Amino acid sequence: MAEQAATHVVVVKPLTAWERISGNSALRKTALLVLLALFWELYARKLDNPLLFPTFGATLEAFGSAIASGVIPQRTLHSLQVLAQGYAAGLFFAAILTAFATATRIGTDLLELLTAMFNPLPSIALLPLAMLWVGLGNGSLIFVLIHAVLWSVALNTHAGFRSVSQTLRMVGRNYGLSGPRFVAQILVPAAFPHILTGLKIGWAFAWRTLIAAELVFGVSQGSGGLGWYVFENKNQLEIANVFAGLFTVILIGLFVENVVFATIERRTVRRWGMQT
Amino acid sequence: MADPAAERAPALLEVRGVTLQYKTREHLVTATYRVGFEVSRSDRFVMLGPSGCGKSTLLKAVGGYLAPVEGEIRLNGRVIDKPGPDRVMVFQEFDQLLPWKTVKENVVFALRASGKLKGRAADEKALATIEKVGLTKFADTLPHQLSGGMKQRVAIARAMAVEPDILLMDEPFAALDALTRRKMQEELLRLWEDTRFTVLFVTHSIPEAVRVGNRILLLSPHPGQVKAEMQSSGRDEERLSQRIHEMLFSEKVEEATDG
Numbered sequence: 331m332a333e334q335a336a337t338h339v340v341v342v343k344p345l346t347a348w349e350r351i352s353g354n355s356a357l358r359k360t361a362l363l364v365l366l367a368l369f370w371e372l373y374a375r376k377l378d379n380p381l382l383f384p385t386f387g388a389t390l391e392a393f394g395s396a397i398a399s400g401v402i403p404q405r406t407l408h409s410l411q412v413l414a415q416g417y418a419a420g421l422f423f424a425a426i427l428t429a430f431a432t433a434t435r436i437g438t439d440l441l442e443l444l445t446a447m448f449n450p451l452p453s454i455a456l457l458p459l460a461m462l463w464v465g466l467g468n469g470s471l472i473f474v475l476i477h478a479v480l481w482s483v484a485l486n487t488h489a490g491f492r493s494v495s496q497t498l499r500m501v502g503r504n505y506g507l508s509g510p511r512f513v514a515q516i517l518v519p520a521a522f523p524h525i526l527t528g529l530k531i532g533w534a535f536a537w538r539t540l541i542a543a544e545l546v547f548g549v550s551q552g553s554g555g556l557g558w559y560v561f562e563n564k565n566q567l568e569i570a571n572v573f574a575g576l577f578t579v580i581l582i583g584l585f586v587e588n589v590v591f592a593t594i595e596r597r598t599v600r601r602w603g604m605q606t
Numbered sequence: 607m608a609d610p611a612a613e614r615a616p617a618l619l620e621v622r623g624v625t626l627q628y629k630t631r632e633h634l635v636t637a638t639y640r641v642g643f644e645v646s647r648s649d650r651f652v653m654l655g656p657s658g659c660g661k662s663t664l665l666k667a668v669g670g671y672l673a674p675v676e677g678e679i680r681l682n683g684r685v686i687d688k689p690g691p692d693r694v695m696v697f698q699e700f701d702q703l704l705p706w707k708t709v710k711e712n713v714v715f716a717l718r719a720s721g722k723l724k725g726r727a728a729d730e731k732a733l734a735t736i737e738k739v740g741l742t743k744f745a746d747t748l749p750h751q752l753s754g755g756m757k758q759r760v761a762i763a764r765a766m767a768v769e770p771d772i773l774l775m776d777e778p779f780a781a782l783d784a785l786t787r788r789k790m791q792e793e794l795l796r797l798w799e800d801t802r803f804t805v806l807f808v809t810h811s812i813p814e815a816v817r818v819g820n821r822i823l824l825l826s827p828h829p830g831q832v833k834a835e836m837q838s839s840g841r842d843e844e845r846l847s848q849r850i851h852e853m854l855f856s857e858k859v860e861e862a863t864d865g
Contacts (some may be wrong), residue, residue, distance in 0.1 A: 497699045500671060503689040505719040505768070515719065519706045602706045603750025 336542050384570040392570035393577055402559070402578055409555030410582075413540050417477020420532060423476060424483040431488050432513070438488070445485045450474055453478040453539040457546055470545050478539040481531035486531070490524025523599045530591050537586070541579055556582075609723060617644035618804055619668065619772055621676035626663050626830075637663035638830035640677065643823050645772065648802040652819030652838075654809055656854065660830025661808045665776050668806060669695050681771060691720030694765040697779040700757045703749040709736060709760050710745040716764045735767040736760075738797065755786040762794070766803065773805040779814070791817050812850050816843045 332564055351357055367386050374385035384392070396402040427444075430437035453474040460470035502516035518525065544557025556579055563571035572577070599605040621644070624774040626637045637660035645651045653661040666672045668679055681693065694716075696702070703712050709780045717723040723731055736745050739759040745796035749757055758778055765773055779787045791814060798805070809815050815822050816838055824833040834853060838846055 495699070495701050497697050497702045498704070500669070500689070500695065500697070501702050501704075502719075503671070504669065504691065504693075504695050505716050506689075506691050506721065507719050511719070515715070516704075519704070522706070598706070602748060604705055 355491040364503055381567060384573055385476040388570045389577065392568075393574035396571060396574050402556075405554065405556050405559040405575075406578060406582065409540060409544065409557070412471050412555060413475065413536060415468070416540070417479055417532070417536055419472060420476045420479025420536070421483060424480050424487065424528075424532075425478070426529070427484045428487045428491070429513075432491050432517075436604065441484060441488055445481045445576065446598075449481045449485070451477075453535065454542045454546075457543055461547070466547060471540065474539055474543050475536050478535040482531040482535060483525075483528040486524045486528025487521065490521025490528075493524065494520040523605050524594060526591070526599060530587070533586060533591070534583075537583055611694050616684065616765060617679035617821050618647045618649075619645040619682045619806070620683075621664075621677070621857065622679075624664070624667065624674045624679060626660060626672060627675050628663065628672065636829040638825075641825070641830060641832055642677070643666060643832065643835065645804060645806060645821075647725065647804055650820045652807045652809060652815040652822045653825060654812065654815040654819075654822055654850070655825030655830065655833075656810060656827050658827035658830075659825035660827075661810075661825055662776055664825075665695070665774050665806065665808050668772075669693055669774055691716075691722065691768050692826070693774055693783075694768050694770040694772045695774045695776060696758070696765050696778045697787070698780050700754055700781065702761050703757055703764075705749050708746050708748055709741060712749070712760060713764045713767050716768050720768050722768055731767055735763045738766070738800070739763045739793070752816045753786075754782050755790060756760055758782065758790060759793070762797070766797070769803075770805065773803055775805060775807045777809055778807075779812075780809070787814075794818060806831075812847050812854075813843075815850070822850070824850060826854075 345353070371386040374383050374388075377383050380388060393402070409511060427437075427441055431441035434437075456474050456477055457470065460473040464470040464473050498520050502512050507515055540555070541557040541560075544555045545561050547558075556575055560572050560575035560579075561571070563575060595605070622642050623640045625639050626644065628635055628637060641660075641664060643651075648732070651728065653664060655661050667674055668681075668686065670686045670693065673687070684702045686693070704715060707715055710729070710732050713735055717728040717731060722728075733742070734743060736742055739762060741756060741759055741763065744752065744756065752760065761778070779790045782790060794805075795818070797803075807815075807818055809818070819838050821835065822838055823835050825831065828831045836846070836850075
């Protein structure tokens, strides 16, 4: 019987080369990217107006030389430094708010109320106020960044804590955990999928907000960030540089989302089977 | 109920006239009404009854998660007022293992959190206990890669590693398939032969109660009350099952709901 079946049924057969290539989504997307770049190049050449729309080649060239001259790396570093400060401060306040919300019912109400009020408010809309209160400088950038990060992180962390199963809570208490040890060893890891979501949303808000805020004003202590770089070059009609700056903004966004967070996700929630 | 205490060693766990209540969104439910029993060292004490007899609630109260509104629960003569590693629970749910820790780390976690052992000693103890339940090969595996039966074995190993005064098991095999369930029951008995730990075991399955327990407390539902207490010698399982069946279903047929 088994032999008979073996003669009739193909058990394992390699796919054809084309089937394998077309089955690879990374390859398909790369091909699309190449097509888009080609289309851009052709269109820009036909338009022949570098002030409005530089060619793909010119953009790449501007990007290359801005990197080689160290301008873009320096501006990027500046942006990332401000971002890191704002992100960290946002996380700090989110931790306080979440702790309060986890410990008391009135804290929960406060968190829900504040989040409902401030989450729909784009951080950039707070910039005029921030400039008035904190002054021109990194201070007001950090102010709007905190606003960008705080609500999504606090809300998601709190929701994550609440979704931790009763069984896990009982296990933690059974082995004698309470207070901060209980939070650190049970609640935080058990709620990590939610927390990570909050961190990702917070990052996305923060990065967009920072670039936008830098466009409005970005110079302090003689150097600005990437947003300022874009704004500056637009004023000088160096449009290829503007494109190079935007390109960098995109690249960093992609890197953080698809490399940094993807790695964290793979090493934690995916590995633990808490998210598929 | 009133067993001559002289026959056995002094009771390890005393439950005296315990009434338990809990609130749902709309009701105040009385789960048990003036329940009393005693568990001695090395007993395999089974609480058996249909759903609604408060057996799980009673186990949670022994675990210290719920305070009685009436009566008291004492372990080694001390009133139980909060959860602690001297009474370790094994739950029915598979998610009782910390999914972010491997099998070994789960056991080590229990040892460290409870303050029983630290560092190397905890690692060694964990591995030794894991070996007892036959999972040495899976020590570095994460829980989501294990089968249901294996997860329950890890939970049992984790509980045993801490060497609690009493092991509290809340229908630990109820979510397993019949074959695995049978195997786990035998394994539990084998482990018991080894160290003779005390276990308080909750189930709604008569065959399981008869197989696992040496003493069986029969509870009737709404609210949970003690109906009878009996010994299971391990012989004559058939007749004991038959007797329990008759006692549970003799008067009220309508109580035989889901289970």
